[in-house]
Amino acid sequence: MNILIITTLYPAYPNHSIQETSYVIHNFALFWKKDNKILVIRPYIKSKNLSNNLDNEIIIDGIKVLNLPILNIPGTRIRIFRKIYKALYNSEYNPDVLIAHRSTSYRIAYNISKRKKIPLILGIHSSDIKKIKSKKKYLLHAAGIACRSYSIYSKVSDYFPGFKHKLFTAFSGIDKNIIESKNIHFNKLKQWKSGKKLIFVTASILEKYKNIEINIKALKDFDRKTDWEYRIIGDGSERGNLERLVKECGLEEKVKFKGMKSRIEVLNELKLAHIFIMVSCETLGLAYFEAMAKGNIVIGTKNWGIDGIIEHGKNGFLCKARDESELLSLINMIVFKMTESELEEIQNNAYDTINKYTTEHASDNYLRNIKKFIGLYRS
Numbered sequence: 001m002n003i004l005i006i007t008t009l010y011p012a013y014p015n016h017s018i019q020e021t022s023y024v025i026h027n028f029a030l031f032w033k034k035d036n037k038i039l040v041i042r043p044y045i046k047s048k049n050l051s052n053n054l055d056n057e058i059i060i061d062g063i064k065v066l067n068l069p070i071l072n073i074p075g076t077r078i079r080i081f082r083k084i085y086k087a088l089y090n091s092e093y094n095p096d097v098l099i100a101h102r103s104t105s106y107r108i109a110y111n112i113s114k115r116k117k118i119p120l121i122l123g124i125h126s127s128d129i130k131k132i133k134s135k136k137k138y139l140l141h142a143a144g145i146a147c148r149s150y151s152i153y154s155k156v157s158d159y160f161p162g163f164k165h166k167l168f169t170a171f172s173g174i175d176k177n178i179i180e181s182k183n184i185h186f187n188k189l190k191q192w193k194s195g196k197k198l199i200f201v202t203a204s205i206l207e208k209y210k211n212i213e214i215n216i217k218a219l220k221d222f223d224r225k226t227d228w229e230y231r232i233i234g235d236g237s238e239r240g241n242l243e244r245l246v247k248e249c250g251l252e253e254k255v256k257f258k259g260m261k262s263r264i265e266v267l268n269e270l271k272l273a274h275i276f277i278m279v280s281c282e283t284l285g286l287a288y289f290e291a292m293a294k295g296n297i298v299i300g301t302k303n304w305g306i307d308g309i310i311e312h313g314k315n316g317f318l319c320k321a322r323d324e325s326e327l328l329s330l331i332n333m334i335v336f337k338m339t340e341s342e343l344e345e346i347q348n349n350a351y352d353t354i355n356k357y358t359t360e361h362a363s364d365n366y367l368r369n370i371k372k373f374i375g376l377y378r379s
């Protein structure tokens with residue numbers, strides 16, 4: 001099967017920084033390319049006065065990516081359609097299905113799908129939800145609609161109940177090889193329960209929507225006599241504000257900014273930690289999965305991407321996005337009120353959960369749904 005992907009949510013070149021782009025769709029494509037031919041078209045805005053500093057055609061891990069610039073001038077975006085038609089013609093690529101992720105790609109994909117009569121699958125992310133009601137035309141045309149989390153599925157179902165038959169969930173996944181054994185999970189729990197330093201951790205870009213300041217404000221009132229440390233892995237525009245907040249809260253000895261790390265370094269840091277906190281407002285960060293894989297007890301966000309995968313009190317915990325009081329109460333409950341056996345049950349369930357969310361499972365689930373909706377489109 002020939003799969004055409006159109007999205008801005010894709011690396012533009014090999015080793016493109018994860019601070020600048022996402023590898024979620026690329027990871028799906030890597031799995032699909034084993035038995036399918038993949039072509040990625042990545043539109044991007046180019047200033048009129050800047051030269052094009054991206055190669056128009058690049059190979060990333062065996063997948064052809066066409067970077068197609070659009071001049072950021074009113075009235076010129078229509079040219080992107082001509083560029084895509086030309087690119088498809090020149091590549092002699094005849095897609096069996098078109099997949100578009102992020103609302104910025106919907107219009108382009110819609111026009112190509114209609115003109116070439118190709119079934120269209122639309123991928124919806126958290127950042128699309130605010131604008132999704134204005135995209136009804138595209139959702140109506142789509143053969144299938146891939147929701148990147150349970151919360152997105154629920155919101156789209158509420159907005160467009162008539163489209164529910166088109167909806168399916170398309171989760172991310174992690175490499176199964178990074179999942180630690182159950183023994184390591186339980187040994188970590190025994191360590192801090194027996195008095196070893198308790199390590200809280202967040203691995204994230206430091207941006208406002210990640211709500212990292214809520215973690216700091218909650219921990220400001222956490223027991224200072226307990227031997228604990230909060231490690232923040234990552235960098236971003238909010239770092240200066242967060243560092244000032246740490247100083248204001250008198251937490252300089254407790255909160256450590258670790259900066260940007262390689263993926264291997266991040267995984268090693270997660271392996272050393274015990275409780276992962278990220279009450280962010282986003283689709284579904286892989287960091288949650290990686291933290292679970294490394295034996296952390298995970299605190300995520302109610303009504304956002306991880307909700308539904310984490311079931312509160314069963315395989316992890318959920319907190320309101322910007323409620324520092326609720327977060328502190330939750331941390332106190334986990335650390336001081338829950339028994340070791342109760343937490344072992346949480347970790348045992350988390351271990352079972354994370355083994356269902358590997359890249360192989362996630363990609364296979366997405367591909368099966370693509371084939372299902374192609375079949376319905378053609379019947």
